Structure formats: C-alpha cells, structure tokens
Amino acid sequence: MNRATATRLLAERLRNEVVVSNLGQATLDLQRHGDRPLNCYTFGAMGQCSSIGLGIALARPDVRVICLDGDGSLLMNLGSLCTIATTAPANYALVIWDNEVHMTTGGQPTATAFRSSFVGLARGAGIEKVLEPRDETELRRAYDRLLTEDGPFVVNVKVEKGRAEGKLDRDVIGYTRRFMTALAALPRAAAAG
C-alpha cells in the first residue's frame, strides 16, 4: 500500500477528530494530503508521537485522537504500547505506517524488516483491538471501525518504501499554536464513542 494514498483515504473521512503525525514522512504526507487545524504535526522528539496523542486523548475524552506513527519511531518508544493498554482510552487509535525502513535517513532497515511485529508487540502489551489491513478495502474498513467504535486501537499498515512528495513546512510554533486554538474551540461534548 502507498502511504500517501492511505493518508488521503483517512483525511477524506475526518470531521472533528484530532490527528497527530510523526516527524518526517507522516507529517509531510498529512500536510500535503489533508492539512487542517486539528492536525497536530510533530517535528522532533522522535518516538513521542503516540505519547503526545495519548496525552491529548486523556485530556479530551470527548474527541477522537488518531496518531500516525512510523515503525522506526515507535520502536524507540515501545513502552508507549504498554501505557496505551494500561490507560486504555476509548477515544484513541494508533496507526503505524510500517515501511520496515528508516526512510528519512536513507532507507536503513528497522527491526520489522526482520523478525519483529507490531501486531505481536501490541497484543503482548495488552491491547485487544489490533488490526492489520492488507489492502485498501481492509484499510477503509479499519478506518470505519476506529472512527466509530471504542478503542484503543492499534492498526499496523505495511506501506511501500518511498519518500513523501513535496517539502515539509516547519513552522513548528505556528502549527502548534494553530492546533491548540482549534482544539480549544471545539465544544466539549459527551465522551466520544
């Protein structure tokens, strides 16, 4: 599957959800194919995308939060899977773009190119809803579930290797403030799901 297509398929389904994107390729694809104020782009702190999203989900249980992480980054912060399982917010989903390489730095293989599997790791951490869509039809079905059902979800998507098109806009403080303002403006409703 192609990461840009997978990003676009999610973006066209979004309404008032928060999307947190991992530094590098995930953020660039999301800027290009679905820029909106409720996107929380990250530009540094490699590994922290899933944790930042978890904090948003805990502070705003009325809003669905979807993290778009990368395999190389999540491998730096595997303990996050355990904290997601322990806190278990119903409004949380972690999507992993698993291309089995460190793409931003030139395509060096990660552990998922060999024997490691996020599906097994997430289940071992204690997450029950772990999905592994293998084509676009299954991916659409996975999005339908994480946008309507109680989570937490972990969705591992094997994507093709390849750099995102375009150039990253690194207005780090500007995008952070835009996101805070947009989320604060979203009226607090009953908990999502």
Place this chain on the structure above:
Amino acid sequence: MADPSWSKHMADVLRRNEIRLFATVPDYIVSHVLEHLWADPGCRVVTTCREEEGLGLLSGAFLAGERGALLMQNSGLGNCVNTLGSLNVASQIPVVLVISHRGDLAEFNPAQVPVGQATERILDALDIRHIMPRSIADLETQADGLIKLAYTRALPVAFILPAELTGGKIG
C-alpha cells in the same frame, strides 16, 4: 533532620496551581509526593515506562488545555533531554518537572553521582529555569512563582529536590 511534611507541601503546591495530571517513573523520594496525589480522587497519575514518554503525554495534554507535572529522579532527566529540547523548548510547551536529587550530598551509590552532579547544568544548557529549595519555607517562598513563570514563558520549569529538603535516601 528533614521535616517529613515536605512531600505534602510539594503535592499542595502543584495542586493549588491547577495541576491535576501527573506522569511519573517513581523513585523512593518522589513516591512520598505521589502518595498524596494517588490518594486524591481529583488527580490522575499515569505511570509511564520511561520518563520521556511521560513528557510526551503531558505535552499532548497541555495542547488539549490541561496542565501537567512529571515526577522523577534526576536519572530520568537524563532520559528526557532530547524531548525537552526538540518538543517542549522548540514548540514552547510548558511542563513542570519535579526531580529528586540523587548523586549529591550523602549519596551512597557511585552510579548516581555523574548525572546527579550534572543535573543543574543539563537544565541550564536547555535554558530551563529551576529552583533547589533546601527547606519547606524555601519551597513555599518560590514555588508558586516558578510555576507561574512556566506558563508565562511557555517553557518547562524544574523543582530539584535536594536531600536537605527530603532527607534523601539512606543507603
């Protein structure tokens, strides 16, 4: 002899400044503060696997409108350095760090000493304002102002808790 009520003062300082979400990788010293927070139904404490993960979590919560504090040992500060710089400082996301100071006066474990001695310089290098209150009176005098500065400046601040305040850990 340290006054054991220091831990309640520390917990009260955080709570009266509208901090209700806490992340921690506990140590012997900050666990005395955590006992007050765990016992408070108005507070939520998340134990993370690594301190840096708690920093990510609290940063997300701040973006969603909630103040947070991270309670840890100074070894945990060592684990947090890149995220403090490339997330909190770079994106101007405030967080309150409560750091027990091992590796200084009366330390018994040689492995604690290098990061213990580096603690203030690590914070200085990242331009993170910190205080090291040596008594409850000292804590009470500076604490509210330090936390206020965090949100005025939109950057992290740190309480370093020395053995003179907490009694340290006796080996």
